[in-house]
Amino acid sequence: MTGRPSGRRTIRSFVRRTGRITPAQHRALSELWPQYGIAFSAQTLNLDEVFGRSAERVLEIGFGNGETLVHEASEKPEIDFLGVEVHEPGIGHCLIDAQDAGLKNLRVIKHDAIEVLQQQVGDAVLARITLFFPDPWPKKRHHKRRMVQISFLKLAASRLSPAGTLHIATDWENYAEHIDEVIAQSSEFTLAERCMHKGGFESLERQTTRFEKRGLRKGHSIWDWMLIRN
Ligand SMILES: C[S@@+](CC[C@H](N)C(=O)[O-])C[C@H]1O[C@@H](n2cnc3c(N)ncnc32)[C@H](O)[C@@H]1O
Numbered sequence: 001m002t003g004r005p006s007g008r009r010t011i012r013s014f015v016r017r018t019g020r021i022t023p024a025q026h027r028a029l030s031e032l033w034p035q036y037g038i039a040f041s042a043q044t045l046n047l048d049e050v051f052g053r054s055a056e057r058v059l060e061i062g063f064g065n066g067e068t069l070v071h072e073a074s075e076k077p078e079i080d081f082l083g084v085e086v087h088e089p090g091i092g093h094c095l096i097d098a099q100d101a102g103l104k105n106l107r108v109i110k111h112d113a114i115e116v117l118q119q120q121v122g123d124a125v126l127a128r129i130t131l132f133f134p135d136p137w138p139k140k141r142h143h144k145r146r147m148v149q150i151s152f153l154k155l156a157a158s159r160l161s162p163a164g165t166l167h168i169a170t171d172w173e174n175y176a177e178h179i180d181e182v183i184a185q186s187s188e189f190t191l192a193e194r195c196m197h198k199g200g201f202e203s204l205e206r207q208t209t210r211f212e213k214r215g216l217r218k219g220h221s222i223w224d225w226m227l228i229r230n
Pocket of ligand 1: 062
């Protein structure tokens, strides 16, 4: 399959941080990469080849240190999981946990998730996309860096299979208002569920994430949206 043009994009939802990386994470990035890593390229991936089978597929954007991703992948061996993250220490952490859990149904891409979706993921191949606690970019002049925009919903919808779902969560009130506005403008999705809670909300079937725990400790509320592709 061939890649697709991405257009020029300069506004990104992240700033590359060097961060502290432990020797174990550093080692995992080289030793476990051949097993779990997929290099970014402009070629559309053949996911059946990547995973060596045909299965339902979930893509998690910005998985942080991968705790939620590894947990779900070990709970659901019948589903294939693709994690996309740019933060190297987090990716190293995720690879170590993936190996400890003996996962065969997880692959990781170290690149901007927008470009991965644009160029590497085929049309209508995903059953679900998850975006848990994207960077809130609180300053008004940075709102354009927020991941959730109309263009993002259009892109996500095109990569989801019919009736595929997009699950978003945030602990940042102003971002929640922004997400509500963007969803209201979208013709690609139907809002199946929206809830605000103080943690421990189980009907949306997800584990509490590392950033969510931090938000809850600060007394933040949590917002979840489950969107279904039209
Ligand atoms: C606030 S953290 C949340 C991490 C995790 N989902 C959690 O809830 O614990 C946001 C993460 O998204 C990642 N991120 C931001 N923009 C990204 C992008 N365009 N592509 C891939 N990862 C991105 C950051 O590196 C960061 O690890």
